[in-house]
Amino acid sequence: MSRSFGRSLNAVAYTCLFAALVSVAAFQFSRPSAVLWPAMVAIVPMLVLLYLSARTRDTLYSVAYLVVGAACTYWFVLTFYSQSPPILESDALSLALPKIALVMVGGSAPHIVPRLAWCTAGYLAAELSAGAAMVVAGQRWEFFLTTFLAYAVTAIIFIVGSLSRRSSRRTQPMLHRAARDEQLAAMRHRIEVKAASLLHDTVLSHLAAIAGSVGDSLDPHLRNLVQRDLEILVGEEWLTEPEPVVDPALRHRWEQTPLFGAIAESRLLGLDIESTGDFDAISELDAETSVSLGLAVKQCLVNVLRHSGLTRAEVAVFGSESDVSVMVIDAGRGFTEAETAPDRLGIRHSVRQRIEEVGGAVQIWSTPGRGTSIMIRVPARSSERSSEVDAS
Known part of the structure; x- marks a missing residue:
């Protein structure tokens, strides 16, 4: 903004100087007997020094423009008032043109105080030189x-521009802080949702494992799963959910996916699960989406074991170019989602909100006494790549 404002002042100065040249030519044409060429010559040094000052923004050229401009203004006014009769005694605007150009010397300064100082110096130099020329020509000095x-x-524009920039500088940090606070609030919300879902899933799975165990001790594999979940809750790994380190040769195998792990863990809890469909479609998911899908399906299967009254469920996988869908089906008691108690967080947080966080959607069909079907749909990586290609 400083440079653009300086260029605007320089443009005003150029306009005034060229207008002064046109004015001299017009007066010379109207009075051929007058000797006005010295006034035209006086404008040329001002044009040259104004160009150098605007181009280099050097203080030396600004000082030269101020000093030489004052002398040129003196010569300009003296030339007209030395005519008989004086030409400009009734034309204040033509006389003011080189003086206004001298005031615009403040355009080369970078800050408000130097600009005001330069403009004030230009105004005083213009008035003193013009007044001296009028006195030398035998005329009475006029304001x-x-x-x-x-x-x-010009001074008012300087002051208003400076105040507006200061206000914008104060406002900008406030906007940055508001944006940062909004990002922190969104991040805190995601962490809280993730923590609530993980805690709910873990506690519910452990209770189901303990309830389904036979004898006084847990199955060793179940004990290891419980121990692993407790370590995850105590530690900070759940905050980032890093992608599991898997042998590249096995990366896309069905057995390496979080969904397969969720089915396997639910089978250990005593649930008989029939899995069908396009298992290779799971490899089209990125790490975060795959983990979220596995945890959501695990919660659905735990709900089947806990609430359906049955120990059998079906998991069907469907894949397309744009998304991957997993349906969890049971023929148990069923329920009405709208009548679910507010403190029941399983479907609300562990399934629906978790899937929505990765851009997916959840649909539930359930009728009391006739079972439940839950469709979980998440975007595939191929759809994201095609969207990026379309955008580019």
Whole structure:
């Protein structure tokens, strides 16, 4: 903004100087007997120094423009008032043109105080040089309102522009802080949702494992699963959910996916699960989506074991270019989602909200006494790549 404002002042100065040249030519044409060429010559050094000052933004050229401009203004005014009769005694605007150009020397300064100082120096130099020329020509010195108004308007623009920039500088950090607070709130919400879902899943699975155990001790494999879940809850690994390190040769195998792990763990809890469909479609999911899908399906299977009154369920996998769908089906008691108690977080947090966090969707069909079908749909990586290609 500083440079653009300086260029605007330089443009005003150029306009005034060229207008002064046109004015001299017009007066010379109207009075051929007058000798006005010295006034035209006086404008040329001002044009040259104004160009150098605007191009280099060097203080030396600004000082030269101020000093030489004052001398040129003196010569310009003296040339006209030396004519007989004086030409400009009734034309304040033409006389003010080189003086206004001298006031615009403030365009080369970078800050408000130097700009005001340069403009004030330019105004005083213009008025003193013009007044001296009038006195030397035998004329009475007069105060010209046109030059003063140009100086006053320029100073006001300087002050208003500086105040507006300071206000914007104060406002910008507030906007940055608001955006940062919004990001932190969103991150905190995601962590809270993830923590609530993970805690709910873990506690419910452990209770189901303990309830289904035979004898006084748990199955060793179940004991290891419980121990692993407790370590995850105590540690911080659940915050990032890093992608499991898998042998690249086995990366896309069905047995390596979180969904397969969820089915296997549910079978250990005593649930008879029939799994069908396109298992290779799971390899089209990224790590975060695959983990979220596995945890959501695991919660669905635990709900079957705990609430359906049956120990049998079906998991069907469907894949397409745009998404991967998993349906969990049981023929148990069924339920009405709208009548679910507010403190029941399984479907709400561990399934629906978890899937929505990765851009998926959940549909539930359930009728009391006739079973439940839950369709979980998540986007595949191939759809994300095609969307990026379309956007590019």
